[in-house]
Amino acid sequence: MFRGALFRGKKIGAGTALARRKALASPFLHRVDFSAQTNTMVENGESSITRVLFCGPSFPASHNYTREYLRNYPFIQVDVVPLDSVPDVICDYQLCVVKNLRLDSEIIARASKMKLIMQFGIGLEGVDVDAATKCGIKVARIPGRTSGNSASCAEMALYLMLGLLRKQKEMEISIMQKRLGEPIGETLLGKTIFILGFGNIGIDLAKRLKPFGVKVLATKRHWVSNMQIFRQQNGHCSDTQAPSTESGDLDNLVDKKGGPEDLFDFASEADIVVCCLLLNKETVGIINEKFLSSMKKGAFLVNIARGGLLDYEAVVRNLESGHLGGLGIDVAWTEPFNPDDPILKFQNVLITPHVAGVTEYSYRAMAKVVGDTALQLHAGSPLTELEFVN
Template sequence: MTMSGAASCDVSRTTTMTSASGRTMHPAAIHAPPLVPVSAQVRFSNMADSIQNGSGDITRFIYKDMFFTYPINLYELNILLKILVDEVGLEEVPDVIQNYHLCIVKNRLIDSDIIAKASQMKVIMQYGVGIEGVDVNAATEHKIKVARINGSTTGNAVSCAEMAIYLTLGILRKQKMMDTAVKRKDLGSPVGDTIFGKRVLILGFGAIGVEIAKRIRPFGVKILATKRNWSAETLPCDIDELVDKKGGPEDMYEFTGEADIVITCLLLSNETVGIVDHKFLSTMKKGSYLVNIARGHILDYDAVFDHLKSGHLGGLGIDVAWTEPYDPEDPILKFSNVIITPHTAGVTEYSFRAAAKVCTNSSKCP
């Protein structure tokens, strides 16, 4: 293995997280095995003396893998002509990470143990929005900056919003039952429902929540939304015409009781782990629908299972799960009113191309 250029590695989660109820979550339940090939997980940029890139603190890098098609590679190569790519396996990470200055992370954990070995690291950049996989406190202690890519700048928020609506329509129209009907050569069944006239609660009205509201509003729905801070400077647009009723975390249970559909867009944190629990689901209308495009552990597994089994929950659409890749034999998937997609809400050509450009431009030497 050479030590010039950029490197990739696969790092498994080893930390725990506490739920909203104080329950400690098992590490395996917080983070999953890779969702994409190892070569796409984590990249490190090396300040090798052999790289003739001036006196900048951070070397430039390129990606070479299946997700970055020819135009993106060409774009990057025109800027970053002298950087090679190294692929580093999990077992090699402790031996090489000290040689690198820039870490680009996708869907993998960078914990305190890894950070402690990264003696020359300058920046850890999350290749996406959520940074729960990076130990920010440890990075700060080691004077390493942590950055993420704003979803509104790359199309990630738009892509996730489209997936939320896709899942919503899927459970309303009973997609899994329709698949069964086709296999049985049945016509005219099942009888689904329309989104028209429904009251939709968007739990977490950030960039993704706003994009959902923009796209779901024309279906003829009423929109309720919760957000910690509704000040104008925290919103990307004027939301007066998007939201019919807005509130804070303290209004959550009131809003769930009014909604026909709940879409969760919350960041995963100590405050939000397991927030959709028995109390939350019991407050929802009987027969209402739940969609989760945030993180799997926003939902309490046992509570969701119980409310599906009792029939109180009318349908569940999830792009994220409690463990990933999700066990296809999991009991929750046996319900005919459950749809799951493999954590692909933000996985689109458009968003990946834009994110690649952000990473490239952010990593260029001055």
């Protein structure tokens, strides 16, 4: 996916097969050549610094890899600022990578030099986009289809699904108690999977599910007729455009398509529900008591999107009653997750620490996008590789 875009029409050069595999595997190794722009700025006496603000120390690979990518560009400064200190210093930065900070109108109003607010990934639910727009600040995300983020998240969904089916926690107990042949697990083979939100992550998940011999149901607000080939417009993509694919390929990935009106019918048919939705005012708490009650008794629920999509109390009640057969989540209602939370007492609950998109591949690719964006801002060039929301 990302690999083809980087190396199409380029000769990797002589070397060992291992060296060539490494070159193809790491998008970080391929840099945009900004040398001409840099020389022009030096000749013109340009000595200003473009400052990049990473909000908070969480997800450390994001800023570490970005710094590494920009190490040869001294006119780009990358700072990591504690969340509590962001309001006091945001006025000094041109680019803000928000991560898990809630960037409200009050903080945005202080960003007097800010040109762009972006996410190291997809979710922008913490950013007051209207406030940014009023202040003349662009807001953007990194498309998951180009960064490897959607593929990484899809693989995590598979991991959680298989962990629930094979009863991972019970297997750990069997090891401790020296019991062999227990527990009896289940297979993905023959299961019906409901992908709630068929965006880039949902598409990558469906591609990986098909070889397992499953039936795939999927809902999406708007299905593009014939899943037309994605087109770039004005340097960024529109929310209404379809992801890049061979025409008609996606039709073969989904056995039954639906919209918001089909949520409960699809939930009642599925053995596993996988939540891949963006979090917004329409989707917050969408996995509520009504939705959970419509699910099959004993069905599994997996969430690799945002914790706020799930109604915590409703999920706990359905785990306690046994109606919900298992829960696998990479995101939680409060993060970092409380290790003493009573939900962890259930043997059929698997929780991972918000690492679905945190892979070497995706983080190197996203660091490259952030680095190139900073360089483009500094040079006054058009911003590419981003998906703008305002």
